[in-house]
Structures are given as structure tokens and as C-alpha cells.
Amino acid sequence: MDFLEGLNPQQQAAVAHVEGPLLLLAGAGSGKTRVITHRIAHLIEAHRVPGPCILAVTFTNKAAEEMRQRVHNLLGGLSSRESPVVSTFHSFCVRLLRRDGDRLAELRPGFTKKFTIYDEDDQVALIKSIFKATGLDEKFMSYRGACSWISQKKSHKESPQDVYGAATDPNITRLASVYEQYEARLRQANALDFDDLLLEAVRLLAHDEDLRRQYNQRFEFVMIDEYQDTNRTQYELIRLLTGSHKNLCVVGDEDQSIYGWRGADIRNILDFEHDYPNAAVIRLEQNYRSTKNILEAASAVVANNTERKGKWLWTTSGAGERIARFEAFDGEQEALFIADTIEKLLTASPEDRAAVLYRTNFQSRQIEEALRRYGRKYVVVGGFSFYQRAEIKDALAYLKVLSSPHDSVSVLRIINTPARGIGKSTIEQIEQYALENELSIWSAIGRMLDENVFPPRAEAALRTFRNMIQELAAMLATAKVSDVLEEILARTGYIKMLEGDKDPESESRLANLNELINAAAEAAERGEGVAEFLDHAALVSDSDNLDERAPVSLLTLHNAKGLEFPIVFLAGLEEGLFPHMRSLDSKAAMEEERRLCYVGMTRAEKRLFLTTARYRRRWGGGETEASIPSRFLSEVPEALVQDLSPRKRAGQVDLYGERQEVREAARRNLYTGKTYNSVENIQQFFNERGKQPAAAPATPTAIAKVAPAAPKAVPTTHIPKPTPRAKPLRSGSNIIHPKYGRGTVLRREGDGDDAKLTVSFPGYGLKKLIEKYAGIKEE
């Protein structure tokens, strides 16, 4: 078979390129995966390169699986001995360390190839324990915050000592200490976190010249997908792997770089030609996926970015439908519009698939509810995955302890699950002892039992626990993983605990555990041992089991990378949500948000809907907040847009604002002049005021009292007259600022002299203002 056939000239050139570095700039929908798979097949068949000498690295397991499958199909079946190695960065590194990691012990004392992998939950548990030992709590910093702080330091190769040295305030010093303890505890547990998997593989390859040579010789051709999302460590790994031959092909699109927050370094792709001087560069700019309108709209949005090489995708397909825009009253109406539209479109053409993409996971709930009302089946990608469920993590923690007893995080997870009489005070005692003597929890238990320090009841419970673990560990050496799992669940009483539980959730937990046992049985049949089974559990992501054929999928924009759908909805296009609040004050972050928008838009083949809500409730019972449409909406050329918003369609004035105020007022029992005909509310208002006149800062009386207070210690030149107001500024109020002009109040914090307003000014973004000094006038 000729693998150059049926490809456009640029694609052909890429497939035919054999030796030396190649940068493939592949725009969205330009047939990138096709090129990579054809190139692999071409290397194997036309150039007689043995499959196992080709390494292709992808971002997700799912992408790896798909690539494997497609190469397989192209070549009409390959035995596993002839297959190329297709893997994610993380699983590649894990395999390297498990197979050839012995000499890492020279760099990392205590390391053995039986290491365990700590996922984010494990890391949080560890940080929690370190915080407790250090006398810190979550008010100092959230556990997750500390995790990502440490991760940042690690991936920038800053050691705890470096941080100590550069520390400017005591909080940094405290963090450095947490970091130092964190590293020490990982080593003590012979555990690696996600960062370590890459970092230690790099350190090992740099350190062990023989090993490096071996890998260089083995992997004669290396291909990296989604190169724009690689970080510095991955970059170093690639350099080490291709040191001797430079047969490196990287594929990427700087406009789709969306993992900067996780350390992805866009320089990797922007500087490729500089790093590999004689690199060939091929651009794939013909788009085969989307209609002309969709492509033009997406291109127009991303053209607002400056950090890009710049390209313009083109297509021979027709204009298609215009981009639909829908401005809903609130999140609920937005969700109902989406569900309703999906219902209509899929009824009309049942073979189509639709995807709803959103910026944050919490947005899925309302959309799910709406879809359920329509009786539409859907799949949600993201949120908590199978392997993150408590019962699954418990079962896996047992397995981890059996194969690596010094894994203290796992020991502490299961030591009293199910309850076996090892209580809080006993556990604290053990933790304390372990800390003082620099022992793992497992060793500490052993030593303390020898020293007879426990009260009789705790002692008996601990002995039973220890014996049970030892017996199960002995079983693990010979039996199948699935059998050991079953034995664990039976002997620990875990199954009994769930069966006796009246919580309706328990039934599904039991089902999940059964599924886990099945998965283990399948793994055993493939000849995998415990380590491989656990590695797989640690490294699968939720997007890996996305079923692309599902008629309706709900997923985050990040999870949508690499996918395509005939119908796409981008939901929640509001300033502060998308672009996200945390990106508003940084140009680089804003450009990443815009790339995310570009990724989302270019997922669509035929129809693209952009939806936004005027008011959104951020958390459950909290306040509804007014929002303003995302800047990305206005970056789509008006000529390409068809507006489906109800108020425009009906040709009416905007009643939303008024309705909203009435609602809010009714809820807060405030008289705003709009509810005078509601006896109930007037009654409530007076009742409330009679009870606590001063406690309601938002009432006119309270404001009048506060307003005349003189400002202190503020440059006199900038003090505008405090404007006494009849009505307090709240979410949704429209105001005029002397410098920024018209804006909408998004949020109000504090009261009286301290009242701060978050205001969105079109053209200036969000600003935080002190109400008293800002010189704001109500519009």
C-alpha cells in the first residue's frame, strides 16, 4: 500500500520526510493524526524500520490507543513484537523506571523499582499530614494550593534549599519547609508523584550514559504529538532521547496551546527551529473538518492574540450555517436552550453527535438537569473518574500496601477502613512516633508493637491488622491480582460493611468494586502484574474512556482537545467565567483563554452555538450575579452570526434587568419601588427593619449614615465627593466611572466605608474599586 496516496502535497511531504528534525505545524482539523499514522506506516513498510524502533508520544492514553489502532489498521495487522511504541509521556517514564530504574538509587536514596505513584489525592493527604506536623492549617494555604506550589517549584528545578535561599518572608520559609518534608516523605515511602515520574526519568537518563545510549539506539525515530503542550521537563526528555540521531518529528499548533498553567512552555514550539537548526518545517493549513463560517469565526477570534507564529487556515467546504448566538436570562434558561436545540437537531438528524463544552466542571450540572428533563441520554467527561471513587481508592490502597508497605499514605488510608478498632488517638500516636524516629508508618507500627506501648485493645487490633497484611502480601507473590483483590475485600470485611450499609449509594459501590475485580482479571489475563495494574489505575484519565460515538457529550474545553463533533455548544461565555476570572489580569493568561476558545470553536464540523447568560448563580444557594458577555463573543465577526436571543427575536425591550431586581428584592425583603403592589413584601420589609435596623447595610438608612464619614489618609487630589445614594450599588447595577466609563457591578464586598465593588468595564476588563473613593455615578 502506498501511504502517500490520498494526501495533499504538504501531508505527503511530512509523511515522506525520514531523517532529521521535522516541525509539523498542523492547524486544527488539518489531518494531523492521519499524517502521523501514515508516516509511521510508511517508515515501517517503505523504509523497513522495525516497529519497536519507533516511539510516538501522545498526550492522553486515549490518543495513544487510537493511534495504535490506526497504524494497526493501515498495516493490516501487526504482532505486538512488530508494533511501534505508542505511549504517553507519563507511562513511558513509568515503564522506563520500572524496567531500568535501578541506578536511580544512586541519585535518590531508597529508590527501588517497586516504587508507588502518588496521585493528587495522595499528595493532598501527605500535605495535610505535613501541615498538621508543622502546626499549619488550611487557612495558611489550601492543601491543593500547596501541592501546585510545590509542583511549580519542582518543574522549575528549584530545590527546597533554593527556596529557603530566595525566601523574602516567613511564609515562603514555611512553604520551603513543607516542600522539604514533602520530598523527604516521598523518598521514605519510595513514592513518586506525577512530576517525579518525568523528572526522575530525565535525571536517570542524564546520569546513566549506558542507559541513555541504549535508549537512543533503540528508538531510532521519535514523534511527539501536541508539542505545544509539552513542558520543560518533557523537552529535556526528548533531547536526551534523541541526542545521537535527531530523527525527531514534533507536531503541534501554537494556537492550541492550553496547558501553560500546568507548566507547558510555548517556547518549545516557537523555538524549535532555533533548537534544531536544520529542521524542516511543514505547515498543514487546509482544514477538513469545519464549515467556512466556523473556520473564519475561530480564526478571527484567535487573530486577536499576539504570541503566535500566525497562519490562516482555509477550506474548500461551503459556508454552512451561521454561528448561532444565544443570550439567555440565566444559567437555567441557557441550559434549557441547549437541551431544546439538541433535541430538535438530533430528532431531525439522529446520526449526528453534539457536544456541550464549558470552561469549568461545575457548569455541567445545570445542563445535565436540562437534558434529563428532555429525556436525552448524555455522557459527562470529567469530574470524578472511576479510579477516584473512594471505594476504588481504598481497594487499590490495600494493593499498594501489600506490594509497598512503606507507602504511608496508603497505610493511613486503610488502617481503619473498614473500622477495626484502631482509633484516632492510636493513629495519632503512631504518626507522632513515625515522625520522631523518621520511620514509615508500617515500620513504626512494628517497632511500637515490639516495645509494647499500646493499650491492650489497640494492641490486639494492630496485631490483627499487621498479620492480615502480611498474609495477604504473601498471597500476592503467587496469586492473581484479581484473586488477591477478592480476598482483600472479603477478609477486611469491606464487602460486609457495604452490604450492611443502608445508604443507597452502597449498591453502586459494590458494583464498582466488582468492576475493579473484572479489570484486574483482564489485566492478569494479559499477563500484567500488580505493578502494571496499579500504574494503569494511576495514569488513566477520565477523558480516556470517553465514548466519541455517544450522541451527546458534556465536557470541559480542555478535555475537548483533539476531538470533533458535528454540533458544538460553547456555554457560559461570560467575562469572569470564560475568560476565567483568574486570567483577567494577565495578558499571557488571557491569550491562553482565547486559544481555549479557538480550540472549542474548531471542534465543530457543521453547527456552532455560542451561549451566554445575563445572570448566573455561582454557588448553589448563593446570590445571582450579573454578568456581561464574554469578549470572545464580540470578537466573532457580526456578519457570521445569527442571534437567537429571545428578546431580540421578539423585538422587545430588555425586561431581564427589571425582573431580576424584583426577584432579588423579594428575596432580600428590600423595598426597591418595584414591588409596592406586593403586600407580603412590604410587610416583611417593615418587620425586618423593626427587628434590626442597623444590621441591614444595604438599606437607605444605613447608607445615609455611612456616607458622610470623612476619608482618612488618602491623597486629597483624588477624593471625589462622596455621592449620597438613595439606592446601594449591587450586582447588576449599571454605573459610570470618571475614567473607565460605563460598567456593570459584578459583586459587592464589605459595607459602609469598606465597600468594595468588582466592576466590569467593557474595554478595560474587571476592576476592583473602593466604592467611597471611586467617584462612581449610577447610570
Place this chain on the structure above:
DNA sequence: AAGAAGTGGCTTTTT
């Protein structure tokens, strides 16, 4: 020691 009931705090995105 172990469950039940109540409270605060919070939400980007993820291999």
C-alpha cells in the same frame, strides 16, 4: 470509638 448532624468554604482547566 463510631456514627449523626451541623458548619464553613469554596470552584479553573489535568497527565
Place this chain on the structure above:
DNA sequence: GCCACTTCTT
């Protein structure tokens, strides 16, 4: 609205 953590109860 949900989760984790605390306090209360037995």
C-alpha cells in the same frame, strides 16, 4: 450545592 471537617451524641 457539595465537600471536608468539626462538634455532638450514643
